[in-house]
Structures are given as C-alpha cells and as structure tokens.
Amino acid sequence: MLLDVSKIEAFYGASQALFGVDLSVAEGEAVALMGRNGMGKTTTIRAICNMNPPRIGTVRLGGMDLRGKRPHHVARLGIGLVPEGRRCFPNLTVHENLVAAARPGKWTLERVNGLFPRLQERHAQMARSLSGGEQQMLAIGRALMTNPRLLILDEATEGLAPVVRQDIWKAIRRLKADGLSILVVDKTLSELLPVADRCVILENGRSAWSGKAAELTTELQDRYLGV
Numbered sequence: 098m099l100l101d102v103s104k105i106e107a108f109y110g111a112s113q114a115l116f117g118v119d120l121s122v123a124e125g126e127a128v129a130l131m132g133r134n135g136m137g138k139t140t141t142i143r144a145i146c147n148m149n150p151p152r153i154g155t156v157r158l159g160g161m162d163l164r165g166k167r168p169h170h171v172a173r174l175g176i177g178l179v180p181e182g183r184r185c186f187p188n189l190t191v192h193e194n195l196v197a198a199a200r201p202g203k204w205t206l207e208r209v210n211g212l213f214p215r216l217q218e219r220h221a222q223m224a225r226s227l228s229g230g231e232q233q234m235l236a237i238g239r240a241l242m243t244n245p246r247l248l249i250l251d252e253a254t255e256g257l258a259p260v261v262r263q264d265i266w267k268a269i270r271r272l273k274a275d276g277l278s279i280l281v282v283d284k285t286l287s288e289l290l291p292v293a294d295r296c297v298i299l300e301n302g303r304s305a306w307s308g309k310a311a312e313l314t315t316e317l318q319d320r321y322l323g324v
C-alpha cells in the first residue's frame with residue numbers, strides 16, 4: 098500500500114473530530130474520500146499531512162510511519178497537497194510559485210504548462226491576480242512540481258464556474274490515466290465517481306463504508322451523502 102491510514106483519532110483542542118478513520122491508497126489508485134459536511138474529510142487530510150497530527154493511530158506512506166514528521170517533511174516524503182482554499186504565494190508570479198516548489202522528477206515546468214496551458218499564458222502574472230480557477234490550477238501545478246508519490250485534492254473544484262470545473266476534472270483524469278496515486282475530496286459525485294477506483298465514506302469522524310465506486314448504490318448515497 099502506498100498510503101495506509103489506520104484507526105486514526107484527531108482532536109481540535111479538547112474536542113475530538115476523528116474517532117477511528119481507516120483508509121488506504123494503492124499505487125496508481127484514485128480513492129474518493131466522501132461524507133457530508135463536517136464529517137471529517139478535511140481533518141483526515143490534515144492528520145495525514147501532520148498539520149493536525151493524529152493522537153492515536155498510524156499513517157504510513159510507502160510503509161514508513163509518518164509519526165512525528167513535520168508537514169514540510171511529509172511533503173518531501175512524497176505527499177503533494179492541494180489544500181482547501183487553494184493557497185499559493187499571492188505576491189509571487191505563476192512561474193515563481195511553480196519553481197519554488199520544484200523537486201526533480203518527471204513533473205517539470207514544461208509538463209505542468211502542458212497540463213494547464215492557461216498557466217503558461219499567465220506565467221509572469223502575480224498569483225493574487227489570477228481567477229479562482231487559475232489559482233486552483235496553480236495549486237495543482239505546484240503540488241505536481243514536488244513530484245509527489247500521492248496527490249491529495251481537497252475540494253479542488255469548489256466554487257468554480259462550470260467550464261473551469263471541467264478543465265480541472267479533465268486534468269485530474271489525465272493524472273489518473275498517467276498512473277498518479279490520488280486521494281480526492283469533492284462534492285460533485287457525477288464527476289468524482291467516474292474518476293474514483295474506490296470510495297471511503299466518513300460519518301461523524303469514522304470510516305462508515307468503503308468499497309469500489311461501482312458498488313456505491315443510490316441507497317448508500319442517500320444514507321451517507323444525501324442532504
């Protein structure tokens with residue numbers, strides 16, 4: 098297993114948010130992390146990256162226990178995170194944002210520009226002046242420039258115009274076809290499910306269901322994801 102999350106529990110101060118989350122991502126697999134609002138998806142991602150380290154349970158990447166590793170170290174070990182809210186350096190140009198993150202590997206500036214031609218067109222522009230969709234592309238491009246073993250996308254298409262969402266999904270499908278291992282959170286099932294090999298559903302901070310995307314029946318969707 099590339100990523101192996103076992104029985105993690107996480108807290109915000111005294112308040113417990115995760116009560117036992119299990120999930121795994123195999124090499125080349127795309128796993129959808131799902132659940133209604135507030136069920137713990139972002140907290141799970143923050144726990145995996147040790148931004149809010151789990152107090153109980155283990156997270157392993159390629160067999161290595163990530164316990165005690167600082168978030169930047171986790172990034173260096175191969176987890177590329179595209180966080181909720183697409184954080185780029187606002188006062189750096191597109192180009193500077195991309196090269197600041199670069200580590201050797203098959204993902205180069207050229208390849209990222211090929212994936213997102215809009216970034217190439219705007220390479221000299223300040224990140225803060227980009228549209229929301231372009232900032233999201235930049236956030237994904239930055240994560241790819243680290244040449245991650247695992248790409249984590251937290252709500253990468255949230256709040257974007259439909260056309261731009263399509264561009265982002267197209268890129269995600271290309272990354273998946275290219276063999277990248279991906280953990281993805283997104284609310285739009287119609288776009289998420291075709292990309293996902295497997296789904297893990299959280300309910301109240303626990304893994305409540307996991308299985309192949311094709312096994313996620315409308316009944317299960319109503320039970321765990323319906324509003």
Ligand SMILES: Nc1ncnc2c1ncn2[C@@H]1O[C@H](COP(=O)(O)OP(=O)(O)OP(=O)(O)O)[C@@H](O)[C@H]1O
Pocket residue numbers: 109112114132133134135136137138139140141
């Ligand atoms: N900074 C915080 N301080 C305290 N509690 C928090 C904090 N962030 C999240 N929580 C709580 O942790 C629980 C899980 O939240 P989390 O954001 O992980 O859910 P989510 O599944 O990502 O939801 P959403 O889809 O709304 O982003 C919720 O009960 C939430 O209120």
